[in-house]
Amino acid sequence: MTEFPVVVVGAGPVGLAAAAEVSERGLPVLVLERGPHAGAAVGQWGHVRLFSRWAELVAPAALRLLEARGWRHPDAQSYPTGREWVRDYLAPLADALGERVRFGAEVTGVARRGRDRVVDAGRDSEPLTVQIRTADGEQDRVLARALIDASGTWGSPSPLGGDGLPALGEEAAADRISYRIPDLGDDAVAARYAGRHVVVAGSGHSALTALVGLAELAEREPATRITWLLRREAEGQVFGGGEADQLPARGALGLRAKAAVESGRIQVVRGFRTETVERDEHGTVRLRSSAGQAVKAIDEIVALTGLRPDLSWLSELRLGLDAALQAPVALAPLIDPNLHSCGTVYPHGVKELAHPEPDVFLAGMKSYGRAPTFLALTGYEQVRSIVAALAGDRQAAERVELVLPETGVCSGGGLADIADTNAASDDGGCCGAPAEPVTVSLSAPTGR
Template identity: 80%
Template sequence: MTGSPVVVVGAGPVGLAAAAEVVERGLPALVLERGPHAGAAVAQWGHVRLFSRWGELVAPPARRLLETHGWQHPDETTYPTGREWVQQYLRPLADALGERVRFGAEVTGVARRGRDRVVDAGRESEPLTVHVHTSDGTPERITARAVIDASGTWGSPNPLGGDGLPALGEAAATDRITYLMPDLGDDAVATRYAGRHVVVAGSGHSALTALVGLAELAARHPSTRITWLLRREAVGSAFGGGEADQLPARGALGMRARAAVEAGRIEVVRGFRTEAVEHDATGALTLRSSTGQVVEAVDEVVVATGFRPDLSWLSELRLALDATLQAPVALAPLIDPNVHSCGTVYPHGAKELAHPEPNVFLAGMKSYGRAPTFLALTGYEQVRSIAAALAGDRESAERVELVLPETGVCSGAGLSELDTAVADADADAGCCGAPAEPQTVSLSAPAAR
């Protein structure tokens, strides 16, 4: 395996950071991305502004590599959109990595060479094989010394159905349902929602982003009606930390959503777990809950209920995953959203991310399984530790230090220049008497494999 590369699946922020860490350690690396360019998944929500400033969005080894190619860091105090993050950082980073990054390469399976998951003998001495389909449909096999799966969860959104499976009739209504945050700055997209009854399902910051954008659209088109479906019985912490949020832009978004609800521009339906989606006589949708609640005359549905990992192509590997979260078993207790907020997640690295299958790691959003509280700085620290472990630097791999911001739900992203202006004002005023640091970004849209 000496000449085989460390294969990284996914050319998103964490995947490219992993490659930069591995290269800096002097190991061969190969990044496989099914999209046409770096950050292909991030580009799909490129209109959304991030919670964090540029100063917190660049992984240290990536910056060192980029600067050798003459790259200049954007203004560290500003908040980029997803599109700017791709154009000004992720694509240049992929260019700097050069032939180590391949696009149009979809990973369809990973296995131990000559061994299915049942066979014990030789697992530690045989390399991994990564099965790939190229953009022209050609199958390929790549031998790897290790695999870092940073493919994220973007390609596997959770359904509208309240039991984790699609609601009855959900598949037949896909022309009225979107699982992405609509770009209401695009006239064609705005026309789809203006003057319609729009339902938003979900309680994270992606849902808040959609709600605030739709409320602004309704201000221009008063006949627009917005209904917010919550599975929980009370709004509770859905608005995040507000002024107490250590990510000011995130807090500003929550406060704007709260104001829209309190002003009556958004109708909130609580305790609604969708069981069925039906078409009425006019072609509009009717949503029914498992307890008999009904929301009628629905024109469009925005489903922002989170994402889940696609584990199907890892079926021949011996993974130790938590039965509830589908995260590594050693990591799951540290990130359980029933217990922890993003700010109480303990530092973790290669040790917690390891599996019974040697040299296989899930990193980034995918490592969190179904937990919704992943932060980018967490991913950067994960892959730093993993790269150190693969290089044999045990001391560095085990020295994991990470401070995360308290308060609020950590999924989702910021909304607009207005949010960041409010956030900067709060920060300058010493929001809640404490500096707003460290600033981190949450990845609601991890890279696709």
């Protein structure tokens, strides 16, 4: 099937890194991106400053491709915003790949040609059929020798409902709910929350970042009320290690959030698992929990309860996924958030990412399923190993070519108000945020 291309889904950092690897191996490749440009979803958080330095944000094969075209590497020790990352790296990389990248092409389904998932015969000899919907609504289809799904999880935020399903009334109240960290540096966005009763749901770094930003808004606009909904019964370790944290930026974020809570600017409601979202007679929103608790007179809700992979368009393929994390079975024990932080995840490749369906791989953030942290350099190592295997170079595929700092360099980001981006930890950032805020997946911001 060598005449068919390797199809990569998603023109984000990991998808474009995969395409650079395939191109370097001399194999045909086609990147399908539903957005209008490279890193389209990254643009949705373009104001955020990454916690990873430029040194950790450029894939090796991509660097070789770009340098051959005269590209100049940004200051390796500086921390770009999402907008700068797209402008100075992802867009030039897509330009270098040229016609091998198609924009406005949404993958709606993948199957084995002439076989549904029940049929055994031909699964290792027939190409994959990739169905596409173009930006103008037309249908198209391409054949592929292999599929690398690097579409991320950015487009699939977890719902507000406490059982993993949307709460009753959640969809009807969509105009009052945001599933992203608000950009409070934008006057129009800040006006939406200023002087209002805002509820934040979630306990990760994204929620802490939103709480810190809203608390600062409340200092400027004292009529602003903030309620924090925790599904757990106590804060526990949600604020992190403080001054003892291995990563000062992560500790500083937790300390700022803790101080905002202790100051009384944030009211905490513990053990709240949202069951219903209701409109009240005043035009505001009321939340009720499965235990009968209620939070009333809410103007805006920020639901930051995690991300999950969209597997619907892969339903005709035979995937081997862990029942809990929805990550490849062999990878799941390595990334279980109950046991690992991103700095303790061993670099892995084609063996851990293989599925029962031949030559089908999930890479980047999507490979982590519902695990909350992701290592950008690990994503680049994933696709290097996958592509080496597709090229028949098993020795390179099984060799680890990634050496990490002791704490790792996780994908992460911070608000745009970081005064000194070089004041972050010398060994990069892991599982937390830069000088002030939140984990933002590097591979999630892509689109199929």
